[in-house]
Amino acid sequence: KQEVTQIPAALSVPEGENLVLNCSFTDSAIYNLQWFRQDPGKGLTSLLLIQSSQREQTSGRLNASLDKSSGRSTLYIAASQPGDSATYLCAVTQGGSEKLVFGKGTKLTVNP
Amino acid sequence: NAGVMQNPRHLVRRRGQEARLRCSPMKGHSHVYWYRQLPEEGLKFMVYLQKENIIDESGMPKERFSAEFPKEGPSILRIQQVVRGDSAAYFCASSPFGLLNTEAFFGQGTRLTVV
Numbered sequence: 001k002q003e004v005t006q007i008p009a010a011l012s013v014p015e016g017e018n019l020v021l022n023c024s025f026t027d028s029a030i031y032n033l034q035w036f037r038q039d040p041g042k043g044l045t046s047l048l049l050i051q052s053s054q055r056e057q058t059s060g061r062l063n064a065s066l067d068k069s070s071g072r073s074t075l076y077i078a079a080s081q082p083g084d085s086a087t088y089l090c091a092v093t094q095g096g097s098e099k100l101v102f103g104k105g106t107k108l109t110v111n112p
Numbered sequence: 113n114a115g116v117m118q119n120p121r122h123l124v125r126r127r128g129q130e131a132r133l134r135c136s137p138m139k140g141h142s143h144v145y146w147y148r149q150l151p152e153e154g155l156k157f158m159v160y161l162q163k164e165n166i167i168d169e170s171g172m173p174k175e176r177f178s179a180e181f182p183k184e185g186p187s188i189l190r191i192q193q194v195v196r197g198d199s200a201a202y203f204c205a206s207s208p209f210g211l212l213n214t215e216a217f218f219g220q221g222t223r224l225t226v227v
Contacts, residue, residue: 004154031212043116043203044155044218051213089155093211098145098168100205100216104154 002027002094006103013080014111021075021106023090028068035064035075036089038105044089048075080110114138116206116219117186124225125194133189133222137206144187145216146172146179149201161187194226 003026013019023033032051036044048057048064050073056065063076077084087107091100117136125131137144146158157171161181172179176194181187191198201223205216 034215036218041223043118043220044205046215046217049215091155098143098160098211099157099171100145100147100155100211101157102147102154 002030002092002101004090004092004101004103006088006090006106008106009104010107010109012109012111015080015082017080017110018076018078019080019108021077021088021090021108023073023075023103025071025073025092025101027094028071029095030068031093031095033064033066033073033090033092034100035062035073036091038087038089040087047088077108080108082110082112084108085110116141116204116217118202118204118219118222120222121220122223122225124227126227127195128193131191131194131198131224133191133202133204133224134186135189135204135206135219136186137204138208138217141206141208141217143207143210144181145205145207145211146187146189147203147205149203149221151200155203158189191224194224196226199224199226 034049035047050066061078066073087105089105091102144161147155149155159172159179160168176192178190201221203221205218
């Protein structure tokens with residue numbers, strides 16, 4: 001059974017700092033991995049999608065990497081801003097299915 | 113192109129009543145997924161549908177829960193005889209070609225409260 005873990009559960013940083021969020025998964029047989037952002041009381045916003053054959057994806061100040069063999073992904077946020085404050089969720093699409101398996105998220109607070 | 117639309121955003125039901133949650137996928141998307149987020153828990157898969165077909169309902173409780181995605185109209189998640197434990201946020205997602213090659217787009221969710 002696939003399990004996705006995100007560490008840390010919460011992170012507080014000063015504005016301008018670069019930071020890394022971690023995601024690990026137990027079964028490397030995935031099709032892809034997706035990072036989402038969730039604001040309080042809101043839905044999920046897709047940030048980056050990495051296919052299993054890819055190593056990384058970049059969008060603006062965000063960079064996501066994938067090491068499928070070791071079951072790890074990182075989301076790097078450069079020059080953090082207060083507007084980046086949200087919960088960041090990692091999810092994998094399990095091989096042979098159309099299900100997303102989610103981690104519980106990392107709650108990020110960027111202090112001005 | 114409007115995003116995934118869910119309604120209502122908030123729904124309050126008394127124990128024993130029925131709850132109907134609606135989801136209109138993005139234009140051109142024929143794959144719909146329902147997820148449930150319990151307080152302090154991660155999102156859990158419930159059901160995957162394509163037009164008029166349930167493809168995978170392995171995450172949906174066998175009793176009281178049902179889902180449909182008719183040829184015309186939104187996808188409906190129906191919960192009969194709601195209990196307090198059904199209180200959660202229910203999210204719908206859609207995809208144009210399935211999740212193996214494309215990303216999932218989520219709606220704002222319906223927050224169900226059972227009193």
